[in-house]
Amino acid sequence: VDRMLLMAEVTAADRVVDLGSGDGKIAIAAARNHGASANGLEFNPKLVELSNQRAGQAGVADKVSFKQADIFETDFSSASVVTMYLLPELNLRLRPILFAMRPGTRVVSHSFRMGDWQPDETSRIGAGEVFLWRIPANASGTWRVSGAATGAGAPQTLSFTQRFQVIDGTAAFGPVSAGIVRPQISGDALSFSVRDAAGQRLQVQARVAGDRLIGTMARARGAALAFEAVRTGAAEPIQGITASPQEVTAAGRVLNGN
Numbered sequence: 001v002d003r004m005l006l007m008a009e010v011t012a013a014d015r016v017v018d019l020g021s022g023d024g025k026i027a028i029a030a031a032r033n034h035g036a037s038a039n040g041l042e043f044n045p046k047l048v049e050l051s052n053q054r055a056g057q058a059g060v061a062d063k064v065s066f067k068q069a070d071i072f073e074t075d076f077s078s079a080s081v082v083t084m085y086l087l088p089e090l091n092l093r094l095r096p097i098l099f100a101m102r103p104g105t106r107v108v109s110h111s112f113r114m115g116d117w118q119p120d121e122t123s124r125i126g127a128g129e130v131f132l133w134r135i136p137a138n139a140s141g142t143w144r145v146s147g148a149a150t151g152a153g154a155p156q157t158l159s160f161t162q163r164f165q166v167i168d169g170t171a172a173f174g175p176v177s178a179g180i181v182r183p184q185i186s187g188d189a190l191s192f193s194v195r196d197a198a199g200q201r202l203q204v205q206a207r208v209a210g211d212r213l214i215g216t217m218a219r220a221r222g223a224a225l226a227f228e229a230v231r232t233g234a235a236e237p238i239q240g241i242t243a244s245p246q247e248v249t250a251a252g253r254v255l256n257g258n
Contacts, residue, residue, distance in 0.1 A: 015037050015080050015081070016079065019082065024054050024055060030083075037063050041066075043070060077102075082101075088115075091109060095115070096241050098133075101135050103187045134187050139208050145229045146230075165186070167185050212230055213227075
């Protein structure tokens with residue numbers, strides 16, 4: 001439990017929602033040890049009653065509450081941290097719900113992964129594992145670049161594809177098109193480098209704000225120049241969010257020990 005909350009970097013500014021909260025220990029620890037507000041969603045009413053009693057005994061009833069709920073029918077989109085210790089098939093069903101949450105939301109799972117969605121961070125404690133993901137913004141599509149950087153050899157357009165938090169793409173410098181290098185997206189923060197039309201490496205740091213990119217471009221030993229970009233047309237859906245039949249089958253095998 002402690003490792004889950006440490007990996008998510010939970011603070012007093014967070015709202016933690018524990019899915020399938022059981023006896024309430026994760027939500028209670030988030031409030032008691034990190035000062036966060038927390039809610040537990042649990043289908044079993046007896047466990048809900050027990051958890052609320054335990055929150056009172058721990059002195060955090062003003063920060064923690066538990067309620068009987070179906071996690072697939074309950075809105076928990078205001079959470080900044082989502083924790084869970086659920087079966088693999090439930091994790092897969094949750095993926096579309098999680099990807100609809102705010103970019104940067106941290107998701108932590110005890111023991112079970114999210115199918116093909118690879119974690120951003122993994123910890124092993126004895127025989128147990130803990131996995132962390134950060135919900136990425138959707139950077140897919142084509143972006144038209146403007147701003148101070150455009151007068152210094154910046155690309156005219158950027159084009160990205162995205163599968164989960166994995167980005168690929170190209171930058172167009174007039175007749176020259178160059179593939180982006182070491183792209184990363186974490187929450188709404190996007191970074192990559194690309195070689196411009198003159199063969200110089202251009203480092204890009206940006207924030208995805210809906211259909212706008214806001215950031216800087218810089219060459220080695222050069223000043224960082226501001227730029228903005230506007231997405232032309234609708235964003236493509238992030239690939240892979242809905243579980244494939246192969247992922248569902250694999251999740252069932254985990255339960256059967258195969």
